[in-house]
Amino acid sequence: xxxxxxxxxxxxxxxxxxxxxxxxxxxxxxxxxxxxxxxxxxxxxxxxxxxxxxxxxxxxxxxxxxxxxxxxxxxxxxxxxxxxxxxxxxxxxxxxxxxxxxxxxxxxxxxxxxxxxxxxxxxxxxxxxxxxxxxxxxxxxxxxxxxxxxxxxxxxxxxxxxxxxxxxxxxxxxxxxxxxxxxxxxxxxxxxxxxxxxxxxxxxxxxxx
Numbered sequence: 001x002x003x004x005x006x007x008x009x010x011x012x013x014x015x016x017x018x019x020x021x022x023x024x025x026x027x028x029x030x031x032x033x034x035x036x037x038x039x040x041x042x043x044x045x046x047x048x049x050x051x052x053x054x055x056x057x058x059x060x061x062x063x064x065x066x067x068x069x070x071x072x073x074x075x076x077x078x079x080x081x082x083x084x085x086x087x088x089x090x091x092x093x094x095x096x097x098x099x100x101x102x103x104x105x106x107x108x109x110x111x112x113x114x115x116x117x118x119x120x121x122x123x124x125x126x127x128x129x130x131x132x133x134x135x136x137x138x139x140x141x142x143x144x145x146x147x148x149x150x151x152x153x154x155x156x157x158x159x160x161x162x163x164x165x166x167x168x169x170x171x172x173x174x175x176x177x178x179x180x181x182x183x184x185x186x187x188x189x190x191x192x193x194x195x196x197x198x199x200x201x202x203x204x205x206x207x208x209x
Contacts, residue, residue: 005178008048008140009147015047015080019148021155029156031148038100041148041171042073048144049133050077061085063130065120067093070135075106086130090116136168146174153182161186 019036021029033041050058061084064074071087078085085106089098090113101108111119119125125132133141148171152159162179164172166189176187 004139004143005146005150005174008044008052008143009150011051012044012047012144012147016043018151018155021152023156029152029159031152033148038069038072038076038104040069040073041145042069043076044073044147045138045141045144045170045174046070046074046077046133047080048147049138049140050081050083050131052140053131057131058083061130063125063128063132064088064135065116065125066135067097071097071106071108072100072104074133075101075104078106079104084130086128088116088119088125136170138170142170142174143177144174145171146176146178149175149178153179159185161188163188163190165189166191 016036020032022032023029036043046062046064050062058081062074062078063086064070065088066074067089071089071093074087075085085104086109087101087106088109088111089101091110092113093108093110098108135141149162152162162175162185164175164187166172172187172189179185179187
């Protein structure tokens with residue numbers, strides 16, 4: 001996937017500046033993705049996914065599902081590329097997250113939590129007119145997120161370890177792919193102690209193959 005990450009980074013670069021890497025103390029760096037236009041790394045993936053689409057498909061607009069940073073990331077990508085955008089959100093989404101979607105000209109669609117899960121489980125996005133970008137499972141999106149890893153290698157070439165926050169898994173997937181050619185660099189996923197979703201999910205045998 002390394003070539004995909006490099007290609008995604010090349011596509012996205014005209015639209016996004018590199019985010020700064022701040023050295024807090026010798027050998028400890030933090031990547032300031034909070035300075036991205038919509039406030040997080042999510043803009044990388046949605047721009048990369050949209051730019052990888054055939055133009056005809058992209059013109060139909062973008063559709064995603066999120067009540068968080070991915071919602072704003074998709075809205076920003078659509079605004080930047082001049083296409084419509086709708087975001088499916090749980091009806092209890094925090095007001096600032098909803099406002100972030102509207103700020104970039106996108107339309108939120110509110111569903112009760114159980115109905116939203118049903119919408120996802122039944123893949124109902126397939127009957128919608130827009131191009132759906134999955135917030136976690138889209139390969140082009142993960143490749144776009146991986147551009148962050150390539151930037152880090154340029155900004156701090158002597159890295160030994162990268163600690164990556166893990167939610168849906170798209171960011172850590174992209175960064176791991178970006179660093180595949182640097183096996184000496186350890187990629188570590190971090191989750192909140194109070195919500196250890198991934199350690200629990202990876203415990204025991206797989207539930208599906």
